[in-house]
Amino acid sequence: MSFLLRKIVHNEAMRSDPKEIYGWRVYALACSACFGGMLFGMDSGIIGGVLTMGEFKHKFGLVNQSKVGEANLSANIVSTLQAGCFVGALVASPVADRWGRKPALIIASIFATVGVVMQFAASGYLEPMYIGRFVTGLGVGAASMVNPLYVSENAPRAIRGGLTGLYQLFITMGIMLAFWINYGSLLHIGGAAVYVVPLSMQALPAVLLFVGMLLCNESPRFLAKQDRWEEAKATLAKVRALPENHPYVESEFRDIVTQLEHERQLVGGSGLWDLMKEMWLIPGNRKRALISIFLMICQQMTGTNAINYYAPQIFENLGVKGNATNLFATGIYGIVKMVSCAAFLIFVADSLGRRRSLLWTSVAQALAMLYIGLYVRIAPPKEGQPVIPAGYVALVCIFLFAAFFQFGWGPVCWIYVSEIPTARLRSLNVAFGAATQWLFNFVVARAVPNMLATVGSNGYGTYIIFACFCFSMGVFVWFFVPETKGVSLEKMDDIFGVADLLNRKLAVDPERASANENENENEDSKGGATETRIEKA
Known part of the structure; x- marks a missing residue:
């Protein structure tokens, strides 16, 4: 299946991805x-x-x-x-x-x-x-x-x-x-x-x-959004048919967590409003x-x-x-x-x-x-x-x-x-x-x-x-x-400019950036969504 798709789909991403996924x-x-x-x-x-x-x-x-x-x-x-x-x-x-x-x-x-x-x-x-x-x-x-x-x-x-x-x-x-x-x-x-x-x-x-x-x-991304990191990483590895410590799984999982952290820094709360x-x-x-x-x-x-x-x-x-x-x-x-x-x-x-x-x-x-x-x-x-x-x-x-x-x-x-x-x-x-x-x-x-x-x-x-x-x-x-x-x-x-907006926001508001770093450190101690937690997962 992987070989057939690589022949049909003209997509640069497929050429660099592991065939197992x-x-x-x-x-x-x-x-x-x-x-x-x-x-x-x-x-x-x-x-x-x-x-x-x-x-x-x-x-x-x-x-x-x-x-x-x-x-x-x-x-x-x-x-x-x-x-x-x-x-x-x-x-x-x-x-x-x-x-x-x-x-x-x-x-x-x-x-x-x-x-x-x-x-x-x-x-x-x-x-x-x-x-x-x-x-x-x-x-x-x-x-x-x-x-x-x-x-x-x-x-x-x-x-x-x-x-x-x-x-x-x-x-x-x-x-x-x-x-x-x-x-x-x-x-x-x-x-x-x-x-x-x-x-x-x-x-x-x-x-x-x-x-x-x-x-x-x-969905592994839903599990990550709920801060269920171990389940999220295990599910992602299962769907990709790769071990959890595979570089591709590690990279994709880190991208997921990084994006979620950036989004939380933009607005903060997760309520409907x-x-x-x-x-x-x-x-x-x-x-x-x-x-x-x-x-x-x-x-x-x-x-x-x-x-x-x-x-x-x-x-x-x-x-x-x-x-x-x-x-x-x-x-x-x-x-x-x-x-x-x-x-x-x-x-x-x-x-x-x-x-x-x-x-x-x-x-x-x-x-x-x-x-x-x-x-x-x-x-x-x-x-x-x-x-x-x-x-x-x-x-x-x-x-x-x-x-x-x-x-x-x-x-x-x-x-x-x-x-x-x-x-x-x-x-x-x-x-x-x-x-x-x-x-x-x-x-x-x-x-x-x-x-x-x-x-x-x-x-x-x-x-x-x-x-x-x-x-x-x-x-x-x-x-x-x-x-x-x-x-x-x-x-x-x-593509839609939200990442640039976050960078500008943190650049003009160093106190908020510092607060976010402190919040992340607190989440580390509680088992939250941080880089240390990712490595443990």
Whole structure:
């Protein structure tokens, strides 16, 4: 595995690192955590197909509705999950900081499982369906916040992008499985089971996440943050598959401790108010928080989840008729997403870099969406007539859009948001990013059915609006997003100027520097986080 990666990944860090750290253990750990991504993918992919099934429509009252009325009811069912995700992402941050990344993911899997049970047991009643999707959303949102955090804190720097991006790969894998589960259910299952089986299958990744995390270790950086130094160093050595006294482990562990000490010197306390001041009053930290928030807004405004949630309806909008045909086309769309994401993680994530990936895919996504919008406006599909060649190009553009998204805005946003924050603020920063993602995911899920029904004939304006957003994202990246490929988590402060701020602060405030030295000496005597303590660990 190590030899193959060294051939594929053009990254200077990998050439100087011990080959042992790229063994199977770190990949198994990342995949176990990333079942949280599959959970999100299956939840979002299954509901779109279920909403088109006749049995579900009759059972939950979607028939005999006006076009706008059906759109509203469908949007309510879909978007309730995103509402729960928004809350779950925010609540997960204090849980992950207090009890750890591993327990937070286990709790998330339990919430998701309970919510799924409520969904498939709803039996035609909208109230338990709404509550079940909200409860599932709590688990999905919590996992979306903790998962990239947990993986980035365990990953070696040279492949951190690829491992953190596995979250997006597992999302696409879940979406792909969901699409084909819907298609298989429609072909081979009758009665109410045609939608009950897909809804119940949403619990599979939640169970796998629960079992996987029971077998995994806690993040060494979380343990260090809690001043559990012996555990932190032992866990780091275990993940890196090296002895504790190996120079690489000693160096990485010292970097972790040094960064934590520097952060404590900047603000001091570790309460929520102290962390909020550290995030928003220190320019480098504020810049990182704002970049994280805007990246997540941009990710949703590409329109990707409009297709994920309502793919069958969108394919019908482009002239593909028949529920089975729509679900088949949706299944192919899921395969394209998964294969494209896998290709990005293997060949591009830690080679091309974050910035360039975002830039070129912004333009490519915009062109694909613009063509679809112009086709629906100029030559819309007509009832009873075959799809014209320009229509098939529009269908191809849907698949191209999926591929472009997986080469940039899908995985890169999660990678970037989880790797740029300083250690003390990483959980809070990722929570803000994840919550923003779910908030705008909710906006898209709630708005798109109405947009397709009302914004221009056949909803052509929907695609043009998303195209405009995609173009504008490239401008944002060009001016505000620096490259972080191959940079260790402990060196991110240098990129955003926080390390320089600390040096200036101590230079103009020698009394504080002296106080910090005295405090460190006191911590030494108490077994705190100091160099002497590191050597003992």
